[in-house]
Amino acid sequence: MKILYVHERFGSLGGAEANVAIVAQELGRRGHDIGILHGPGTGKSEDDWRAVLPSRFPLENQDARDATLKALNAFRPDVVYVHKMGDLSVIETLVESGYPLVRMVHDHDIYCMRSYKYNYFSRKICTKAASIRCVFPCLGCTVKSDTKGFPLKWVSYLDKRREIRLNHRFDRMCVVTEFMRDELIKNGFDPNRIEIHPPVPRPGEQGLRSSFSDRNLILYAGQIIRGKGVDVLIKALAKLQEPYECVILGEGNHREACEKLAESLGIADRVHFKGFVPQEELKGYYRDCSVVALSSVWPEPIATIGLEVMRYALPVVAFDAGGIRDWLKDGENGYLIPWMDTDTYAQRVDDLLRNKAKARQMGQAGLERVNRDYDFEDYLSGLERLFGETSTHTLAA
Numbered sequence: 001m002k003i004l005y006v007h008e009r010f011g012s013l014g015g016a017e018a019n020v021a022i023v024a025q026e027l028g029r030r031g032h033d034i035g036i037l038h039g040p041g042t043g044k045s046e047d048d049w050r051a052v053l054p055s056r057f058p059l060e061n062q063d064a065r066d067a068t069l070k071a072l073n074a075f076r077p078d079v080v081y082v083h084k085m086g087d088l089s090v091i092e093t094l095v096e097s098g099y100p101l102v103r104m105v106h107d108h109d110i111y112c113m114r115s116y117k118y119n120y121f122s123r124k125i126c127t128k129a130a131s132i133r134c135v136f137p138c139l140g141c142t143v144k145s146d147t148k149g150f151p152l153k154w155v156s157y158l159d160k161r162r163e164i165r166l167n168h169r170f171d172r173m174c175v176v177t178e179f180m181r182d183e184l185i186k187n188g189f190d191p192n193r194i195e196i197h198p199p200v201p202r203p204g205e206q207g208l209r210s211s212f213s214d215r216n217l218i219l220y221a222g223q224i225i226r227g228k229g230v231d232v233l234i235k236a237l238a239k240l241q242e243p244y245e246c247v248i249l250g251e252g253n254h255r256e257a258c259e260k261l262a263e264s265l266g267i268a269d270r271v272h273f274k275g276f277v278p279q280e281e282l283k284g285y286y287r288d289c290s291v292v293a294l295s296s297v298w299p300e301p302i303a304t305i306g307l308e309v310m311r312y313a314l315p316v317v318a319f320d321a322g323g324i325r326d327w328l329k330d331g332e333n334g335y336l337i338p339w340m341d342t343d344t345y346a347q348r349v350d351d352l353l354r355n356k357a358k359a360r361q362m363g364q365a366g367l368e369r370v371n372r373d374y375d376f377e378d379y380l381s382g383l384e385r386l387f388g389e390t391s392t393h394t395l396a397a
Helices: 015-029 046-052 064-075 088-097 157-168 178-186 230-237 255-264 279-286 304-310 342-354 356-373 376-396
Strands: 002-007 033-038 055-058 079-082 101-104 142-144 152-154 172-175 194-196 217-221 245-249 271-275 289-293 316-319 334-337
Touching: 002 015, 002 064, 015 033, 015 046, 015 376, 033 064, 055 064, 064 088, 079 088, 079 376, 088 157, 101 376, 172 178, 172 376, 178 194, 217 230, 217 279, 230 245, 230 255, 230 342, 245 279, 255 271, 289 304, 289 342, 289 356, 304 316, 304 356, 316 342, 334 342, 342 356
Parallel strands: 002 033, 002 079, 033 055, 079 101, 101 172, 172 194, 217 245, 217 289, 245 271, 289 316, 316 334
Antiparallel strands: 142 152
């Protein structure tokens, strides 16, 4: 089968890019012909991408509609697999092309003007469908700019409505959790066209398990931006009764504020910001970890780091935000904490630090759950079936 990926970037960057690269590589090994229509490069791991995506069609420095048509005519895909792509001229050209279309929904970009269903100022999660309320009172039409100069940029409500209508015309929407499925249905998508395919991480290193040592290591790994709630985690850590050490891995524009908060709360000697670390070094932390802390206060589509650490039989403590509840079962493989409740968060972490037998038991339950419900080969086979059915159905129609 010929599968044409469509993505706004080329190279490593975040979770969406990791999914693009891993799945493309494995589909190629299964004998499929993989190409990509893509935006600008990230400057990271681009050679690796070239190796797994041999047919490449850049959008950069070209008219987007013309570049899209050229890619379709040159590659002649059996199915087009769209990941993150906000250029409506590309989406419209694909919809009008008649090719079978599958959309992978990584996040809330399609139906939220801010893209994260979370109010930056009040920190409250939005539970409504896209509507004129996104303009007022939400003020979602003004969002943080990712370019130099003025810190805000304008987002058109009419363009967002158009984007939703165009995506309604995709043959299949592929989501990562029940929560994301419900969000699409709320925004008028046909439930019969939505399938759940969680982006399963590769199996962990065989036999790697934590020592659950007296170090009482709490680990956070992820971006340090406001929606990830690292500041809320630090407030919870300040309430712990058990001795502990917390290592925070990752970078982001909220790091400095979080470091200052830890200092002001008198726990800077126990909370260590290590920045980004490579995968092999991360495994070293897994070997000594007692609890993995997720602190997102925005509605996570899934939080794949949770699935990854479950491969190493580690218990997780997280706020009940978005799709996390799909894989984190309170009292089974960790604790699911009421949103922003730092008192309960601290109590549950304390419980796991003082009772290592319970921590091990929950970690083992997590390993059994991820092995049972999130098998990588099953995930790939599910995508193959989805692509085949979409291609056959669309051509027949």
